[in-house]
Amino acid sequence: MYRSTISHLQCVQCGKSYAPGETNWCPDCGLDEGILDVIFDIDRVRKTLTRPVLAQRPRNHWRYEELLPIGEGLPLVPRDIGWTPMIEAPRLAKALGVRRLHLKDDSRGASASFKDRASAVGVSLALASGADQIACASTGNAASSLAHCAAAAGIPCNIFVSARIPDGKLAQLLAYGARVFRVQGTYDEAWRLCMDACEEFGWYNRNAAVNPWLVEGKKTGGMEIAEQLMDDPPDWVSASVGDGCSIAGIEKGIRQMREIGIITWECRMLGVQAEGVAPIAAAFDSGSLDRSGGGDTYADSINCPVPRNWRKAVNAVRTSGGVYTTVNDGEILEAVRRTGHHSGVFAEPAAAAAIAGIARARADGVIGPKDHVVAVISGNGLKDVAGAMRAVGGPVDVPPNLDAVQKEVRKDNRP
């Protein structure tokens, strides 16, 4: 059942080790703090995961299977996950004041977000465990990616959402055929209800926060950054942070690619949170999480007032020598517009936050003018059209005649 390259699980709080399958969280530290990290036998991995071997493998995220938690010979589904484009964006780089900028564009992933990487691992694990249904609670992208992967693999899917979910994401869930429970309550209540339902009905639980294996799927974003920029190292990788799994996965992926000898370089992580909901940025400075919650942001996918993976997210940025920064909703709106105008990539607000963070870090002198930066574009703007419309302005209304168009063109009112 467990891959032979996995050594053990380790509690990020107390450091205690557990055998694979023994538990999903550290019983000594409890469900809230006892998050487990999967430790691999790197010497074993580096024997088979080499540059020549990678060159032969299919261009999807299963190409790193030795570093993913699916046992040998078990199903690796669906196949359409990962290997998203790495796009150089010189005009956006100029607008942000950095030497070079690459966009790791997961908005073009199978369900149009970075979450596909974890959901694919979730569905493969569910099939391997013999579960007949899968479930998750989510503000949006974890759910739509799970619904996509479940539909592609042919396993029924149950989703618990809060009433705030944007229409685009809700439409995706329903189109993929998931059963959607819209919970009249907070996100936290939806999350607890999903936990209880999984217990009651024996569904496989894709909630990344209580499933240590899923974060390993998010590593592939970092591994692809490492492989795609193998001989062209970046100085910084900027990623927006909600619960904290994504940035922890990206950092771990890049680090493991270095440990197995695919790359030799290191780079720093820039963790970006929304000013209104920034508990991880605060914990990076204070060393502990303020669990009082509250606050708000326009970037719904990173609106996570009590993040469960905060310690992993703090450790990842610290290990890389990086920092956290916060951006306000105005800066995020501006970044949606700038990213679209200067690179042709339509980012959802939470994804554009990674761009806003670069502008802020540049203004603060954290990122320098000579730096080469990667921004993770974690979700597609089409998922929340109403949100996007707040950022991008309106069309020019004209009657159907050329005079009216000429009048507008003469005004040259392009932003």
Ligand SMILES: *Cc1c(COP(=O)(O)O)cnc(C)c1O
């Ligand atoms: C989930 C999400 C994030 C943040 O990932 P976490 O693991 O919650 O920190 C960022 N951007 C988008 C679009 C997301 O869906």
